[in-house]
Amino acid sequence: MGAVSDAAPRGEGMQARLEEAFMAEREQEWGSFLAKSGKFDGELDQEIRIEKFTAAGPGEEEQNLERLRRWFVTCIAVMCSWRRPGGRRSDG
Secondary structure (H helix, E strand, O other): OOOOOOOOOOOHHHHHHHHHHHHHHHHHHHHHHHHHHHHHHHHHHHHHHOOOOOOOHHHHHHHHHHHHHHHHHHHHHHHHHOEOOOOOEOOO
16 A cells, blocks of 8 residues: 655645545546456356356355455545545545
């Protein structure tokens, strides 16, 4: 995870650029999360379709699901920790 700072931007232009950069990063991260989740879902569907059931399969899938769960929690935590100007938390 990145560094944490508590500073005020110099001027409205800088505030807007920082907010835009933050949101662009969040959108990119969310898109990556959705893509990985879709891939996971597709792999499960494929294994069920071809009836590929192995002893190791459930453990591997549980690990993958747990990684996705942690990634989701991190995405949400970062968005919820963002503070809008005036100290208000974001609604998104």
